[in-house]
Amino acid sequence: MAKSKFEYVRNFETDDACLPNCWVVVRVDGRSFHRFAEHHGFRKPNDDRALHLMNKCAQTVMQELKDIAIAYGQSDEYSFVFRKQSNWFKRRSSKFMTHVVSQFASSYVFYWKDYFEDQPLLYPPGFDGRVVLYPSDQNLKDYLSWRQADCHINNLYNTVFWSLVQKSGLTPVQAQKRLQGTLAGDKNEILFSEFNINYNNEPLIYRKGTVLVWQKVNQVIRKKIKIPQETDEKEVEVTRMKNIPASLHCDIIGQQFWDQYPEILTDDS
Ligand code: DGT
Ligand code: MG
Ligand code: MG
Ligand code: MG
Ligand code: MG
Structure with a gap:
């Protein structure tokens, strides 16, 4: 088929392929x-x-998307790590980013009512997205460590801040002043001495965030099969191995996590 004279405009699309051999984080x-x-x-x-x-x-x-090796989330953010060798959409950065963001945002609206049963969704939420490339495994580990350290710092601050406001009746401004210049140790001490809270006993999901890793599980499903010489179908239970994104609330800053899940960095299937 002859090309139209308008075809040339396609050449204005710039190449945004992610550098090969790098971890792609969205x-x-x-x-x-x-x-x-x-x-x-x-x-x-x-x-x-x-x-x-x-x-x-x-x-x-x-x-729903291909080639994600691990994800990490805390607060209102989530990071998705695509495998180094992923060739999904020829590694186009815009494809990685827009597919992640749109799938995430539509899921947020779709599943809202399952989690906020008594709270209607009042307006459509939005999410921003960015793509960052990390050339070495160490860079990737440091990236994830950075997000988890951020989770810890914010959560410690917020836990003390809201204790001061909710339990001691300080105004937000007073609580903020009280915490100005305090170190982690001071915050732990305030929690312990004034609110009888041992920060280390706070739920892991708050302190560590959530790590999603692929895990193989056995899944029992019911299946209808047709038996020869019989007219009716029979329902049987079959066990299938399935890969699911399992959630963990563990430390990912230390080496132990990476020793426990070596396939995250090595598996390029
Ligand atoms: P942005 O990202 O620049 O558009 O602005 P924000 O307002 O989303 O700021 P960000 O992303 O730095 O901080 C996340 C905000 O989300 C933070 O103000 C507190 C709120 N948030 C996240 N998780 C929770 C939660 O579990 N409870 C409450 N009360 N607030 C939360
Ligand atoms: Mg935000
Ligand atoms: Mg945020
Ligand atoms: Mg922000
Ligand atoms: Mg299309």
């Missing part, structure tokens, strides 16, 4: 979630419904 982050959390009555400092909804969306992204 991070999504809720747009103005400070406001969104207020409008939807998120519990402070952590809302389990919101965290589990985020995890569900991320699991959906991992299942």
Whole structure:
């Protein structure tokens, strides 16, 4: 078929293929979630419904899209790591980013009611996305460590801050002043001496965030089979091996995690 004279405009599309041999990280982050959390009555400092909804969306992204080796989420953000050798959409950066963000955002709306049963969704939430390439395994580990350290720092701060406001009756401004210049040890001490909270006993999902890794599980499904010489179909149970994105709330900064799950860095199938 002859090409139309308009075809040349295709050449204006720029090549945005990600550099080969690099880890491709796509991070999504809720747009103005400070406001969104207020409008939807998120519990402070952590809302389990919101965290589990985020995890569900991320699991959906991992299942629907190709080549994601690991994902990490906390607060209103999630990072997805595509395998070094992934050739999905010829490694086009815009494809990686837009597919992750749109699948995540539509899942957030789709699954909202399963997590926020008594809280209607008041307006459509948005998410931003970015793509960052990491050339070495160490860079990737450091990236994930950076996000988990961020989770810890924010959660420790928020846990003390909201204790001061909710339990000691300080205004947000007073609580902020009280915490100005304090180190992690000081915050732990305030929690322990004033609120009888041992920070280390706070739920892991708050302190560590959520890591999603592929895990093989046996799944029992019911299947209808036709038996020769019989007219009726018979229902039988069959066990199938299935790969699912399993959630962990563990430390990923130390080496132990990577020793336990070596296939995350090595598996390029
Ligand atoms: P952005 O990302 O620049 O559009 O603006 P924000 O407002 O989304 O800011 P960001 O992403 O730095 O911070 C996340 C906000 O989301 C933070 O203000 C608190 C809120 N948020 C996230 N998870 C929870 C939660 O479990 N409970 C409550 N109350 N708020 C949460
Ligand atoms: Mg931000
Ligand atoms: Mg945000
Ligand atoms: Mg954020
Ligand atoms: Mg199309």
